Amino acid sequence: MAKDKKLVEAITSMEEDFAQWYTDVVKKAELIDYSSVRGCMILRPNGYAIWENIQKELDRRFKETGVENVYMPMFIPESLLQKEKDHVEGFAPEVAWVTHGGLEPLQERLCVRPTSETLFCDLYSNIVQSYRDLPKLYNQWCSVVRWEKTTRPFLRSMEFLWQEGHTVHATADEAEERTIQMLNVYADFCEQVLAIPMIKGRKTDKEKFAGAHSTYTIEALMHDGKALQSGTSHNFGDGFAQAFGIQYTDKENKLQYAHQTSWGMSTRIIGAVIMVHGDDSGLVLPPRIAPTQVMIIPIAQHKEGVLEKAAELSSKLGAYRVKVDDSDKSPGWKFSEQEMRGIPLRIEIGPKDIEANQAVIVRRDTREKIIVSLDEIQVRVGEILETMQLEMLERARKHRDEHTSAATNFTAFADKITSEPGFVKAMWCGDRACEDEIKEKTGATSRCMPFEQEHIADTCVCCGKPAKSMVYWGKAY
Amino acid sequence: MAKDKKLVEAITSMEEDFAQWYTDVVKKAELIDYSSVRGCMILRPNGYAIWENIQKELDRRFKETGVENVYMPMFIPESLLQKEKDHVEGFAPEVAWVTHGGLEPLQERLCVRPTSETLFCDLYSNIVQSYRDLPKLYNQWCSVVRWEKTTRPFLRSMEFLWQEGHTVHATADEAEERTIQMLNVYADFCEQVLAIPMIKGRKTDKEKFAGAHSTYTIEALMHDGKALQSGTSHNFGDGFAQAFGIQYTDKENKLQYAHQTSWGMSTRIIGAVIMVHGDDSGLVLPPRIAPTQVMIIPIAQHKEGVLEKAAELSSKLGAYRVKVDDSDKSPGWKFSEQEMRGIPLRIEIGPKDIEANQAVIVRRDTREKIIVSLDEIQVRVGEILETMQLEMLERARKHRDEHTSAATNFTAFADKITSEPGFVKAMWCGDRACEDEIKEKTGATSRCMPFEQEHIADTCVCCGKPAKSMVYWGKAY
Structure with a gap:
C-alpha cells in the first residue's frame, strides 16, 4: 500500500506553500506540461477538456445574445497597432515581433496579436457604412501572445487561449449596455458553472485597459486570500472609431462615429477553479465543468462479475460523463488518481456491493460516503452532483466573505x-x-x-x- | 426590380472565368474579407460558421476513435525544428520567424508553427516511458502559418485554420492502422457531410510530407476539372522517434522506438465545398454542413398575418437550422441573398399561401419548386433536405466520373x-x-x-x- 500513497505525497500541502501546491497540482493532475518554449505551456488532455467545456458553455451564452464567431489574422502590422495612441503604448512593450518570412526580411514587421482591437477596427471601418449595418457582434476563440518576464501555468503565460468579443454600435448607450451585458454573462457563468462567486465592478483609470473609456471586471478571491481578475469588459466609446475612421450614416443621413466594446475571458479562469476549490489531495472540479463527472472504480475486479457490473453501471449512467477505471492498478492508487484529477464522484463497486445490490458513492469535495441502491443510482447520482455543485459555490462564497x-x-x-x-x-x-x-x-x-x-x-x-x-x-x- | 439583380450580376459566371467566379463568391457570400496583413484572410460569420460545423462533426468522429484534444505552443525554437532533417528542409523556407520579444532581441529565434510534429515529439519524448503509456492519440485545433508567395482564399493563405492529429504507438502495424483509419474518417466525413466523393490513395515519394515514411491522401475533383488534395494522413514509422528519442520499455523490458502518425484537414476543404457545388448564383451548401438550412422569406410581409405566420412556421421547424428574413428588403433581393449564401432551402409564404394552408419550398441546387401543405411541412422539409444531400453527392460523383x-x-x-x-x-x-x-x-x-x-x-x-x-x-x- 505504500505505493498507493505516492501520488498524494507528491504534492506539497496548501498550508506549507500555496504556490508550490498550485504548481504540483497542475502538473500531477496532468493539466499542463512545460514546453521547450520559455513561458509557453502545453495543455494536456485533462486541462484542455476543461477549456473545451468552458468554451461550449460560454459560446452558447454568447450566441444567445446574438454574437457571431469570426476568425482574424494572428499578425498585426506595426503601423496598424500604432493607430490608437494609448493602445500601442500599453501593448507594444510586450509583443512578439515577426521580422522574417521564409528567407526574406519583411518590409514592415508584424506583431503576434496580444489582443485584436486594431484588426477588428480595421474590418469594421470597411464593412460598416450605414445604421443598417449595426450592431456587429463578433467574437473569436484564439490564442494571444504577451511577452511576459515571469510566467505561471494558466495565470500568466506568454501564449494563452481566450475569447475576445468585439462589438460595434450606433450609440454610446448601446455600447454601454452591451459592456455590462457581457460582464453579467461572465459573472453568471462563473457562479453557475464554475461555482466561483464574483465581485462585479468598474476598474479605476489606473487599472483600465489601454485605450478603453471604461473597463468593468469580475474579481474572485482565491483560497490563499489573493484576488484574481477573472474577466473584463471594456467600453471604448468612440475613441477607436475616431482613430480608425469607423463611421456610419444615421437615419437622418448624417455621418456619425460608431461606439465599440470588447470583452474577454481566458484559460486564466482555470487557475481560479484550481485555487478556489482545490485541496491537499489535488484538484476539485465543480460537476458542471468536470470533463469526467463520475469515475467507477471496481473493487476486487479479478472476481467474477465485477467488471461486467461496473460496465453495466457505466451504461446505466449514460446521462452523465462517466468512466470506468479498469486498469491493472490497485483500487487505492485509482482513488488517489481520481482525487488528484478532481473528478467529482467516485463509485466503488465490489463483490459485496453487488450481492447487496448497492454501490458506494464518494464525494470529492466532502469525502462523504453515500451507500446507494443500484435501483436508484441514476437519480441519486444526479442529485448528489447537483448538491455538490451548489455547496461548492456556497463554500467559496463563505470563504470569500470571511476573508x-x-x-x-x-x-x-x-x-x-x-x-x-x-x-x-x-x-x-x-x-x-x-x-x-x-x-x-x-x-x-x-x-x-x-x-x-x-x-x-x-x-x-x-x-x-x-x-x-x-x-x-x-x-x- | 433592377436593384434585385445586383447581387447576382456582381459575380462573374463560372464558364467565363472560374477563378474570378470563385473570388467573387467567397467575397459576395461574405465568407471572407481581405485583411491588412498580406496573404491572411478574415473568416467572416458566414465562413466561420461553416468551419464550426466542420469542427463539430470531425471532432465527434475523432473522439469516437479515442482521440483526445490538447493545445501546444504556437512557437517552435529553431533548434527543435532542426532535429529531423527532412522535416526542417521541407518547412524552414516557408516559416515566419519571431526575432524580438518586447524590446529585446531573442537569444534563439522562434518560428510560428507551420505544423507541430516537432513539438508533439518533444512532449512524447517526455511522457512516454512504458508500453503502458501507449498509444497516445492527441489532436489539436489551431492555426498554422506558411509564408506563401501567392495566396487564394481558403486554398492557400499564409495563416490557415486546421486540426493536426499526432499519435504515438508501440508497433509499426498499429501506426499504419491508425494512418489508414484517420484517412477513412476524412473520406467518410467528406462524402457523408460535405457531399464530396473522394479518391483514397497513397502519395508518391515526391509528393509525400517532409519527414514521413508514407503519406495517404484524399483527392477531390473541382467543377473546373482541377484536383484538390483535401486531407492527408502520414505514417512516420520510427523516423521522428529516433530523431527525438521517443523510446519505451516493452513487456519484455526492452527499449524500443515508438511509431508515429499525423493527419490534418484544414479550412482548405471549404474551398472544395465552394468549387464542387457552387453555381452562377453563388454558393450551394450541402444541408448537413449549412449553418442555416432553411430561410423563410415572407411575401407581401406588410399584409396582416404574414410575418406572424412566418414566425410560427419558423418555430414549427425548430428541428432544423432555420431563419426568417423579415428585413425591409424586397423578396427578390432576399432570394438573391439566400442563393448567394447557398442556403439549401427557401420557403416562400405569402397571403395566398396562408389562405391555401401551404408554402412554396425551393431547392437551392435544382431550383425545383415544391408546394407543401403546412400540415406536412415538418416532415417534408426533412425529406427534401435529405434528398438534396444525397443528390448533391451523386451529382458530384457523376461530374467526377465524367471527367x-x-x-x-x-x-x-x-x-x-x-x-x-x-x-x-x-x-x-x-x-x-x-x-x-x-x-x-x-x-x-x-x-x-x-x-x-x-x-x-x-x-x-x-x-x-x-x-x-x-x-x-x-x-x-
Whole structure:
C-alpha cells in the first residue's frame, strides 16, 4: 500500500506553500506540461477538456445574445497597432515581433496579436457604412501572445487561449449596455458553472485597459486570500472609431462615429477553479465543468462479475460523463488518481456491493460516503452532483466573505492587508496618487469599484479627503 | 426590380472565368474579407460558421476513435525544428520567424508553427516511458502559418485554420492502422457531410510530407476539372522517434522506438465545398454542413398575418437550422441573398399561401419548386433536405466520373490533360524522373496511387518501362 500513497505525497500541502501546491497540482493532475518554449505551456488532455467545456458553455451564452464567431489574422502590422495612441503604448512593450518570412526580411514587421482591437477596427471601418449595418457582434476563440518576464501555468503565460468579443454600435448607450451585458454573462457563468462567486465592478483609470473609456471586471478571491481578475469588459466609446475612421450614416443621413466594446475571458479562469476549490489531495472540479463527472472504480475486479457490473453501471449512467477505471492498478492508487484529477464522484463497486445490490458513492469535495441502491443510482447520482455543485459555490462564497473586511483608516487598512490576506473594502478619493501610495506601502491594488457600493466612511482611507467611492482592495495574481 | 439583380450580376459566371467566379463568391457570400496583413484572410460569420460545423462533426468522429484534444505552443525554437532533417528542409523556407520579444532581441529565434510534429515529439519524448503509456492519440485545433508567395482564399493563405492529429504507438502495424483509419474518417466525413466523393490513395515519394515514411491522401475533383488534395494522413514509422528519442520499455523490458502518425484537414476543404457545388448564383451548401438550412422569406410581409405566420412556421421547424428574413428588403433581393449564401432551402409564404394552408419550398441546387401543405411541412422539409444531400453527392460523383479518363501512352495522356481538364488514370514505373517529366510537359502532378488499383496497361505512360502502379494524375490547386 505504500505505493498507493505516492501520488498524494507528491504534492506539497496548501498550508506549507500555496504556490508550490498550485504548481504540483497542475502538473500531477496532468493539466499542463512545460514546453521547450520559455513561458509557453502545453495543455494536456485533462486541462484542455476543461477549456473545451468552458468554451461550449460560454459560446452558447454568447450566441444567445446574438454574437457571431469570426476568425482574424494572428499578425498585426506595426503601423496598424500604432493607430490608437494609448493602445500601442500599453501593448507594444510586450509583443512578439515577426521580422522574417521564409528567407526574406519583411518590409514592415508584424506583431503576434496580444489582443485584436486594431484588426477588428480595421474590418469594421470597411464593412460598416450605414445604421443598417449595426450592431456587429463578433467574437473569436484564439490564442494571444504577451511577452511576459515571469510566467505561471494558466495565470500568466506568454501564449494563452481566450475569447475576445468585439462589438460595434450606433450609440454610446448601446455600447454601454452591451459592456455590462457581457460582464453579467461572465459573472453568471462563473457562479453557475464554475461555482466561483464574483465581485462585479468598474476598474479605476489606473487599472483600465489601454485605450478603453471604461473597463468593468469580475474579481474572485482565491483560497490563499489573493484576488484574481477573472474577466473584463471594456467600453471604448468612440475613441477607436475616431482613430480608425469607423463611421456610419444615421437615419437622418448624417455621418456619425460608431461606439465599440470588447470583452474577454481566458484559460486564466482555470487557475481560479484550481485555487478556489482545490485541496491537499489535488484538484476539485465543480460537476458542471468536470470533463469526467463520475469515475467507477471496481473493487476486487479479478472476481467474477465485477467488471461486467461496473460496465453495466457505466451504461446505466449514460446521462452523465462517466468512466470506468479498469486498469491493472490497485483500487487505492485509482482513488488517489481520481482525487488528484478532481473528478467529482467516485463509485466503488465490489463483490459485496453487488450481492447487496448497492454501490458506494464518494464525494470529492466532502469525502462523504453515500451507500446507494443500484435501483436508484441514476437519480441519486444526479442529485448528489447537483448538491455538490451548489455547496461548492456556497463554500467559496463563505470563504470569500470571511476573508473580506472593511477599513476606515490607513493603519487599519495596512494591518488587514498584511496580517490576513483577503479583500479589504475602503473608501477612495478618486486620485491616482492614493492608489499608487497604497500599492507602494501595502502591495495591494484597487480590484474594482463594485456596482454594489457601501458607505463605509466619508473620507479616503489614504489621504483623508472626501471619498468618491468604495473600492475593493487586495493583493492580486 | 433592377436593384434585385445586383447581387447576382456582381459575380462573374463560372464558364467565363472560374477563378474570378470563385473570388467573387467567397467575397459576395461574405465568407471572407481581405485583411491588412498580406496573404491572411478574415473568416467572416458566414465562413466561420461553416468551419464550426466542420469542427463539430470531425471532432465527434475523432473522439469516437479515442482521440483526445490538447493545445501546444504556437512557437517552435529553431533548434527543435532542426532535429529531423527532412522535416526542417521541407518547412524552414516557408516559416515566419519571431526575432524580438518586447524590446529585446531573442537569444534563439522562434518560428510560428507551420505544423507541430516537432513539438508533439518533444512532449512524447517526455511522457512516454512504458508500453503502458501507449498509444497516445492527441489532436489539436489551431492555426498554422506558411509564408506563401501567392495566396487564394481558403486554398492557400499564409495563416490557415486546421486540426493536426499526432499519435504515438508501440508497433509499426498499429501506426499504419491508425494512418489508414484517420484517412477513412476524412473520406467518410467528406462524402457523408460535405457531399464530396473522394479518391483514397497513397502519395508518391515526391509528393509525400517532409519527414514521413508514407503519406495517404484524399483527392477531390473541382467543377473546373482541377484536383484538390483535401486531407492527408502520414505514417512516420520510427523516423521522428529516433530523431527525438521517443523510446519505451516493452513487456519484455526492452527499449524500443515508438511509431508515429499525423493527419490534418484544414479550412482548405471549404474551398472544395465552394468549387464542387457552387453555381452562377453563388454558393450551394450541402444541408448537413449549412449553418442555416432553411430561410423563410415572407411575401407581401406588410399584409396582416404574414410575418406572424412566418414566425410560427419558423418555430414549427425548430428541428432544423432555420431563419426568417423579415428585413425591409424586397423578396427578390432576399432570394438573391439566400442563393448567394447557398442556403439549401427557401420557403416562400405569402397571403395566398396562408389562405391555401401551404408554402412554396425551393431547392437551392435544382431550383425545383415544391408546394407543401403546412400540415406536412415538418416532415417534408426533412425529406427534401435529405434528398438534396444525397443528390448533391451523386451529382458530384457523376461530374467526377465524367471527367476521369484513362491513357495508355504519352500522346493520349498529354492530349487528355490539356484538352479536357480532369483526372487521368495512367500507369507509372515508380521513377521520380517520369513524374518530373510529366509535370514539366503537361503541368499535371501525380495525385495519388489509389487503393483501388486498375490494370490499365503493362507499361509506364511516360517511359514505357514495366509499370508498378496505376496513378491518378491531374492539374491541382
